[in-house]
């Protein structure tokens with residue numbers, strides 16, 4: 001073993017090892033020289049004794065040196081992040097290794113905790129709906145949360161804000177904060193890429209005690225959606241006023257005619273009064289639908305609570321519209337699976353939903369053709385691009401009428417408020433253009449979905465999906 005250790009050392013730093021052995025043996029060399037010169041020891045015996053001491057020191061030093069080398073190698077392995085065993089012969093060396101181990105364990109635990117903290121901070125930032133950027137003193141982006149990466153692209157980190165943003169006002173505001181001319185800046189600006197986004201930005205210096213390279217945080221608020229919503233609301237008010245103004249002006253016109261030129265014409269009077277009554281009932285239907293729409297919108301966040309039998313509701317609606325169908329020589333034919341479970345829904349709203357759909361099928365369907373209704377259970381609701389649908393089992397109720405095919409362009413606009421197809425306006429079929437938007441709102445509240453298909457052969461089919469139960 002001793003020779004193995006010696007040979008171990010041979011390949012390594014031999015010179016420093018020999019120097020250390022010689023240094024350690026130097027005092028005994030002096031002693032032997034003195035003893036030999038005073039003739040207490042023969043020169044031969046002095047050399048032999050010195051050689052024994054040198055060999056002894058070599059043996060003694062080799063084990064320490066080997067342990068030190070192993071310790072050094074072990075520390076290097078730990079520094080590289082790997083764990084390995086260390087085989088040491090000296091007890092002190094063991095104690096040192098143990099101390100290093102416990103120090104290593106302490107730092108590993110600290111690093112793990114720090115890493116977990118950083119990851120949870122990043123996860124929290126990622127859950128925030130608005131984009132957030134962290135920048136250093138030169139305006140380089142050090143970090144971006146998930147919504148910032150969605151808005152500006154995955155490669156936004158490490159870029160400079162001047163390459164990411166084109167708005168001079170924004171860049172000037174950021175540089176003001178970076179130069180500490182201002183603690184925070186707020187401004188509106190437009191982004192070119194992605195195009196035409198109106199953004200509200202808040203740039204804030206980080207406090208001096210926040211160590212690290214990040215010196216400021218930029219929060220961005222995308223106002224495009226809010227502005228679009230605002231525009232939709234004002235368009236809605238404008239449309240509603242316009243729709244109400246038309247029948248109102250017809251009624252006022254006839255009142256004037258009846259007061260003047262048609263004053264003494266009983267035939268004209270009867271005819272005009274009928275038109276006025278029609279316009280008045282249209283106005284009341286419009287007001288009714290507008291109120292209905294706003295009521296349903298207000299209930300959007302309320303989870304429906306009732307347990308309803310969907311077949312009963314549909315049958316009730318069919319019975320109420322039977323007369324209207326017979327006026328157009330139509331029959332309402334209901335096909336249903338026998339085992340349809342009850343669903344969690346708002347009975348009154350679901351009734352209104354089918355009233356609108358079946359009423360449409362009668363109004364716009366081919367006269368003399370049947371309205372076919374089918375109720376069945378399905379395993380899931382088809383997904384929607386614009387709203388959330390419930391997972392799991394559902395009831396699918398389809399309402400079909402015969403008639404000409406609806407173009408794809410028209411199909412995509414049917415649920416828009418006040419949208420009516422030109423051909424139906426030309427045929428003078430009355431309607432407010434709100435029935436399907438009301439239907440859509442009701443379906444959204446129930447986390448269901450509505451699909452429409454149309455072909456020349458099969459006519460038009462609206463299918464409503466309503467979940468059996470609503471989870472949260």
Ligand SMILES: Nc1ncnc2c1ncn2[C@@H]1O[C@H](COP(=O)(O)OP(=O)(O)OP(=O)(O)O)[C@@H](O)[C@H]1O
Pocket residue numbers: 289356360361364365401403406414415419420421422424430431432433434435436437460
């Ligand atoms: N089953 C259908 N077949 C063909 N076209 C339809 C059908 N249902 C709806 N449409 C078209 O979609 C438009 C919008 O329908 P919606 O129910 O929203 O309004 P409306 O029927 O005109 O008015 P209201 O429902 O107030 O009487 C209709 O005007 C019609 O052009």
Ligand SMILES: [Mg+2]
Pocket residue numbers: 356359360431434435436
């Ligand atoms: Mg309708």
